[in-house]
Amino acid sequence: MDKYKRLTLLHSNDMHGDFLAEDIDDNLVGGVAMLSGYVSKVREESPNTLYCIAGDMFRGSVIDSEYQGISTIEIMNMLAPDVVTLGNHETDYGIAHLLFLEKCAKFPIINANLHIKTNNARLFNPFLIKEIDGMKILFIGILTEEVIAQTKNDGLIGSIVDINEAAEEIGRICNAYNAIDIDFTVLLTHIGFEEDKKLAAVLDPAWGVDVIIGGHSHTFIEEPAVVNDILIVQAGTGTDQIGRFDIVVDTDENCVAGYKWQCVPINANTCPVDERLERLITSYKDKTDKIYGRVVTRFKRKLTHPERTRETALGGLMSDALKNSLGLDIMLLGSGSVRCEEMGPIVMLSDLTECFPYDDAVHMLKVTGAQLKHMLLFMVRDEVWEGVHCEFYQLSDGLHVVYSKKAHDFLEFDYNGEPIKDDQVFTVGLQHFHFTNLEDVFNIKLEELEKNGAPRIVTTSCRQVIEEYLSANQHLDRQEGDRLIIQD
Secondary structure: OOOEEEEEEEEEEEOOOOOOOOOOOOEEEEEEHHHHHHHHHHHHHOOEEEEEEEEOOOOOHHHHOOOOOHHHHHHHHHHHHOOOEEOOHOOOOHHHHHHHHHHHOOOEEEEEOEEEEEOOOOOOEEEEEEEOEEEEEEEEEOOOOOHHHHOOOOEEOOOOOOHHHHHHHHHHHHHHHHHHOOOOEEEEEOOOOOHHHHHHHHOOOHHHHOEEOOOOOOOOOOOOOOOOEEEEOOOOOOOOEEEEEEEEOOOOEEEEEEEEEEEEEEEEOOOOOHHHHHHHHHHHHHHHHHHHHHEEEEOOOOEEEOOOOOHHHHHHHHHHHHHHHHHHOEEEEEEHOOOOEEEEEEEEEEHHHHHOOOOOOOOEEEEEEHHHHHHHHHHOOHHHHHOOOOOEEOOOOOEEEEEEEEOEEEEEEEOOOOOOOOOEEEEEEEEEHHHHHHHHHHHHHHHHHOOOOOEEEOOOOHHHHHHHHHHHOOOOOOOOOOOOOOOO
């Protein structure tokens, strides 16, 4: 029997409800119907094909938000991946709802991180073994640390929190199943590309991990990274492309004997359309269009949010909307809350909902000038510029700070044109997620801020506030580059 066998691994990540194809230069690009068509085509051409998704199927579209992920699960059931791991946004509707959605899924969802604290029982199966053409393929699911922040409100839910602990868990699983002659091992992760490389570096080669298929950082690559003889890949974000591994597996040595990897574009020129899936998506779209198909406002021009780690026009406008509506001195809006790169000039309710899907509360805290400086210095720490996934914030009108990377300090730190004094007290707004994770995102304890006065909730729905502000203020514009200036 030939010890060399062929395996095709197709993979997606961070799809974020990107269900619909877009017309780009008279060519349809992306969308789940064409993605499904491509996956079906490859499965017919290459019988040894497995399709996996490395987290974040949810969030990013009104179809997902309106039905709280149930629509996404139904669409994914028709796409029929062989295995899926969780991303941080799978927990956005709550752990209990996620467990309900898992019951609706007709595909396996794996995760080795989440457990119940009282008895250490796992919430999901940590791994999956797929048998194909006589090969045994082991998949293990590892989740980002961000989900821990997302689940802090649930005191019964715990998780492995660092790379070394995750590596130990991977080792336990690999050691437990090496005896049944695993031919190939894949880690499905959702921790970001740079963290994947760190994880690969600390894995024991004896555990036999061959490939890491990751997500979370939305990284587009031209070729796999190789760390500790482990191939590491990711396929950007959305459904405009899909990753494809064509691998020769040495089933005697249980390793990669050869491979080709490519990022395949999903478009009408190369991908057939899955008509049944297209009809399902269209039925959802028709329903949501009736709810979300109205104009909220019109900007003077298109506003953009091209990067999360810089001041942007769109992010600044949303931060101003919350500051002005809620009577705050300062609003620190999480950059990751703004999920689109551009919006306008005409803004439909569907645009706003997809661009700003988070509908959480805003907490008002009293913060001294010295504490604010400490918080913002932590926001612009070195690892932010080194590609590590960190929380970043859009500053509201009135703040003007100039930061020197070389000096690791602010050269200017002003409010309304005046230098901020250490003992000056401001009312600062934070979204619920960031409020509940103060120490992680700002390196400051809530108890320290509570000495200035008790925090309180000033709205239970930040998206409703933004929608009302935009509706009442037509022809808004916002320039960028005057609030957060990074030098060196």
